[in-house]
Amino acid sequence: MAVSGTFHANADHNRTLGRPDIVLSSRDHVLFYAHTRVLDGAFSSIPASSPVPIPESSGCVNILLHTLYNLPAEQYNYPLEALLDAIEKMSRYGIDPKAIIVPSNALYRLLTLHVPYQPLFVYAVAGHFSLENLAVQISGHLLTIELESISEDLAVLMGTSYYLRLFLLHENRMEALQRILNEYPEPPPHNPCNALPVSEGKTAWIDAGLDMITNDVKPSLSPQYMRGCIIPFARSITCVTCATVFENRLTAACQEWSQIKCTI
Numbered sequence: 001m002a003v004s005g006t007f008h009a010n011a012d013h014n015r016t017l018g019r020p021d022i023v024l025s026s027r028d029h030v031l032f033y034a035h036t037r038v039l040d041g042a043f044s045s046i047p048a049s050s051p052v053p054i055p056e057s058s059g060c061v062n063i064l065l066h067t068l069y070n071l072p073a074e075q076y077n078y079p080l081e082a083l084l085d086a087i088e089k090m091s092r093y094g095i096d097p098k099a100i101i102v103p104s105n106a107l108y109r110l111l112t113l114h115v116p117y118q119p120l121f122v123y124a125v126a127g128h129f130s131l132e133n134l135a136v137q138i139s140g141h142l143l144t145i146e147l148e149s150i151s152e153d154l155a156v157l158m159g160t161s162y163y164l165r166l167f168l169l170h171e172n173r174m175e176a177l178q179r180i181l182n183e184y185p186e187p188p189p190h191n192p193c194n195a196l197p198v199s200e201g202k203t204a205w206i207d208a209g210l211d212m213i214t215n216d217v218k219p220s221l222s223p224q225y226m227r228g229c230i231i232p233f234a235r236s237i238t239c240v241t242c243a244t245v246f247e248n249r250l251t252a253a254c255q256e257w258s259q260i261k262c263t264i
Contacts (some may be wrong), residue, residue, distance in 0.1 A: 001025070004062065006071065007032040013069055023051035024065075030058035038068055043093050054093075060086045064093070067100060067107040080114045083107065084125050097129045108134060115141055124154045127162030135162060139169060139264040143220035165264040173219040176260045181209035185249035191241045201242035205249065208233040223254040 003009070009020060011033060020033035024043065031051055042064075046052050054061050059078065063086035066073040087107075090097050101108050111134060114122050119141040126135035147167055155163050185201040193199040198206075208230040217229070230250055237243045 002030045002058075004030055004032045004058070004065075006062070007034055007065055009033045013071060024054050024061060025051035026058040026061045027053075027055050028058050030061070032058075032061055032065055034065060040068075042068060042095050045092075045094060056089060060089060063107065063110075064090065064095065067105060068095070070104070070106050073106055073110055074113065078110065080111075080118055080121055080125070083110055083114075087125070087129060098131060101129070101131050101134070103133055112137070120145060120150065120154060123162070123166070124158035127158030136263045139166060140262050142166060143170070143173070143262065144218055162264075169261075169264050170219045173260055173262070177217070177219075177221065177257065180253050180256050181205075181212070183249070183253070185242070185245040187239075187242050187245050191239070193239050193242050199242055200237045200239050201246040201249075204233040204236050204246060205230075207236075221257070223258045226257055227254050 007020070011020060012018065017035045017038065020035055022034050022036050022039065024032040024034060026032070043052060043054065046054065056064075059076075059082055062076070063073065063078060063083065065071075067086075087097050087101070090100075101111070108131075111122055111125065115138055119138055123135055123138040123142060125131075126138060147170060150163070158166075184205050185199075187193050187199050187201060191199070193201070211233070212226075212229050227250060230253075234243060234246050234250075237246055
């Protein structure tokens with residue numbers, strides 16, 4: 001039988017555990033030497049023998065043990081599907097995913113490595129297992145997606161609650177943007193532009209807002225990009241006072257937008 005390169009007979013991962021006192025055997029015949037006090041009841045449902053047969057692949061057992069020992073496992077480059085499979089198997093062996101997959105845990109860090117490439121899938125996994133910290137962290141990466149593009153399988157995986165929260169995140173940000181754009185720059189009472197039906201600054205602001213909406217601006221809009229979209233419309237303003245009021249309103253609008261909640 002092969003022996004795990006990390007969980008071998010002489011392994012004492014933090015130099016305080018002593019020698020391993022239990023041996024696990026994966027279904028593809030790889031031995032893993034472990035410590036019962038670290039396992040803390042995990043795998044205890046398996047009938048006692050030596051080695052203890054675990055009907056999972058060595059990759060799955062390796063992920064589970066790295067999670068229990070909280071050891072870095074980035075070197076294995078596990079695909080997200082393998083991590084999902086290991087998490088799904090946890091309850092079978094007395095491991096609570098919600099309790100153990102927290103920001104300080106190795107598996108949490110492995111999941112976040114996939115966020116730049118598969119953010120929606122990771123969010124769905126987080127939702128499926130109620131990994132709140134992970135779901136909140138990832139949701140900020142999902143502001144660019146079209147919610148209509150979420151497949152039925154992913155929607156089912158993440159669950160109704162987390163799908164609804166993502167939908168509300170998008171909707172609330174777009175409503176907040178509309179409120180901000182609907183607050184126009186108004187010149188002071190004594191300004192000559194008040195004699196016009198609509199001041200130059202207000203006209204420019206309305207045009208900028210319409211241009212943003214027409215171009216299908218996304219909930220992911222950054223304050224810097226907002227400024228870049230609006231500022232060109234100030235060129236049409238000839239009134240110095242209106243130009244100043246426009247700039248002040250733009251600065252305030254960007255500040256307001258930066259404070260809008262960007263995670264579920």
